[in-house]
Structures are given as C-alpha cells and as structure tokens.
Amino acid sequence: MRSGRTAALVALAGAACLAAACGAPTGVAGVSTLPPASPAADAAIAMAAADTSPRVEAPVRIPPPELSRFTYTFPVKGCEVTYSRKLLVLPKTTIWADRGCAFVSPVDGVVREVNASNRWAPSTDHGWEREGRFVSVIGDDGVVYLGGHLESVEPGLAPGARVKAGQRLGAVGNSGNARDMATNLYFAISWPTPPQYWWIRRGMVEPWRYLDAWDDGNRTLSPRREALTLRKRLGEFPACTQLCASKPGSPPKTERKPKPPRKHRSKEPEVVVVTPN
Numbered sequence: 001m002r003s004g005r006t007a008a009l010v011a012l013a014g015a016a017c018l019a020a021a022c023g024a025p026t027g028v029a030g031v032s033t034l035p036p037a038s039p040a041a042d043a044a045i046a047m048a049a050a051d052t053s054p055r056v057e058a059p060v061r062i063p064p065p066e067l068s069r070f071t072y073t074f075p076v077k078g079c080e081v082t083y084s085r086k087l088l089v090l091p092k093t094t095i096w097a098d099r100g101c102a103f104v105s106p107v108d109g110v111v112r113e114v115n116a117s118n119r120w121a122p123s124t125d126h127g128w129e130r131e132g133r134f135v136s137v138i139g140d141d142g143v144v145y146l147g148g149h150l151e152s153v154e155p156g157l158a159p160g161a162r163v164k165a166g167q168r169l170g171a172v173g174n175s176g177n178a179r180d181m182a183t184n185l186y187f188a189i190s191w192p193t194p195p196q197y198w199w200i201r202r203g204m205v206e207p208w209r210y211l212d213a214w215d216d217g218n219r220t221l222s223p224r225r226e227a228l229t230l231r232k233r234l235g236e237f238p239a240c241t242q243l244c245a246s247k248p249g250s251p252p253k254t255e256r257k258p259k260p261p262r263k264h265r266s267k268e269p270e271v272v273v274v275t276p277n
Contacts, residue, residue, distance in 0.1 A: 074215045083096065083211060084208070094186060095184060097185060099173055103150060112136045113146075113195065115131075118175040128198035131146070131148025132150065143223055147185050149176050150175060153169070189205040189210070190227070204234075
C-alpha cells in the first residue's frame with residue numbers, strides 16, 4: 001500500500017515539473033531566458049497604455065442664420081455686465097456695469113434725443129426726468145433704443161447725427177432716479193413718438209431676448225417685428241399705466257395733444273431735440 005502511494009506521488013511531481021518546463025520559453029524548466037525589462041521600457045509601455053483615448057477635434061462654430069438685414073451689437077462695450085431677464089414693472093432692463101463703461105449704439109441709425117442735463121429731483125419725481133442723462137437712437141430698422149442713467153453724454157453728440165452700431169454715445173452712470181443705486185444703463189426699446197409721450201420711450205418691448213442674442217448668439221435678431229406688432233395692438237400713443245404721476249404739489253409738465261403725423265415719402269427718421277428747461 002505504502003509503495004503504491006509513493007509511486008503516485010512521484011508521478012504527480014513529475015507531471016508538475018513537465019508542465020513548468022513547457023511554460024518556460026527555453027532553458028531550465030521554470031526559468032525564463034528573456035532579458036529583464038529596463039525602467040525606460042516600463043515607462044514607455046505605461047504611457048502607451050494610458051494614451052488609448054481617441055483624439056477629438058475642437059468643435060467648429062457654425063455661423064447662425066441671418067434673421068434680418070440688420071446687424072446689432074450689445075449696448076455696453078468693453079465691460080463685464082449683468083442684467084435682469086424678467087419683467088418687473090416696466091418692459092425695460094437694467095444693465096449693471098461699472099461707472100464710465102461705454103454705452104454704444106446697438107444698431108446703425110440716427111441720434112433722436114440727447115439729454116445731457118440731469119434734472120431729476122426726488123421732491124418732484126417727474127416721470128420724463130427719471131432716466132437722467134440719456135440718448136436715444138432711431139435705428140435703420142425703425143425702432144427706438146434708449147440708454148439712460150448716463151454719467152455723461154459723448155461730447156459733440158447731437159440729434160440728427162448719423163451713428164454706426166458699436167459707436168460710443170455716452171458713459172454708464174447713475175443719474176436720474178438711480179442716484180442712490182449702483183451704476184447701470186437703463187436700456188429700453190420702443191417706437192418713435194413725440195417727446196410728450198415720454199412713457200413710451202422708456203420701454204415697450206421686452207429687451208432681454210435680444211440682448212442675449214446680441215451678446216452671444218445671433219446678432220441679426222431684430223425687435224422690429226415685435227415692436228410693430230405691439231404698436232398695432234396697443235395703438236401708436238397708448239396711455240401711461242405704470243409709474244406715471246409726479247410727486248403731489250409738483251408743477252405738471254405742459255403738454256399738448258400732438259397732431260397726427262403727416263404722411264411723406266422721405267425715409268429720413270424724425271429727429272427730436274431735447275433742451276434743458
């Protein structure tokens with residue numbers, strides 16, 4: 001019994017040795033004859049294994065489609081800005097920017113109104129003075145763009161002057177009823193009306209959709225169609241419904257009902273001169 005068991009163990013050991021010998025490349029069973037790997041080779045192998053991700057080319061930015069024949073630019077240039085994108089009281093927006101940042105024309109057009117005097121006072125709070133120093137432009141698209149609360153108006157700028165998109169019109173400040181606020185640009189979109197309808201120039205079209213597009217999107221997105229649709233629905237001279245009254249006891253602004261505009265063939269936009277009282 002013992003001799004049979006011993007023979008079986010010897011046979012198993014022999015089989016194990018043969019298996020080890022077959023697994024080795026050559027030479028003594030169980031001993032490899034391959035040269036040992038160098039540290040440089042190990043590093044190269046590790047780098048090759050790590051660099052297995054596919055190479056991806058940078059995305060190609062496709063120009064947006066042309067939505068109108070007009071090209072627009074964001075009305076504050078060369079500064080970081082923030083602005084609200086929701087309706088608070090009036091359909092306008094406040095663009096927060098540092099004092100002195102450039103307010104520029106958002107589109108090619110003609111200067112319509114220039115008010116270089118800050119006449120607003122809390123004791124009277126006249127609605128037509130709340131934007132402080134401001135400039136408005138009637139664009140070649142027929143839309144009026146107003147920038148208010150300015151620190152200053154560009155020297156020599158006058159109604160009737162031809163301006164290009166991106167041309168400096170003034171400097172961001174906090175004039176008017178923004179005097180206790182951080183510096184900002186009061187930005188509004190409307191349509192042409194006589195100056196006694198001041199509540200129209202202060203904003204009729206919600207502007208943030210267009211500001212988003214002009215900042216980083218489609219610079220041909222135009223508010224013209226929306227302005228024309230609103231004017232048709234509300235009328236050319238809609239009544240003031242928000243923040244209309246001055247402080248009690250303040251003298252009212254002398255107003256007269258404007259005559260209906262005369263039809264003419266000239267394509268030149270109407271120019272309004274604003275002079276200090």
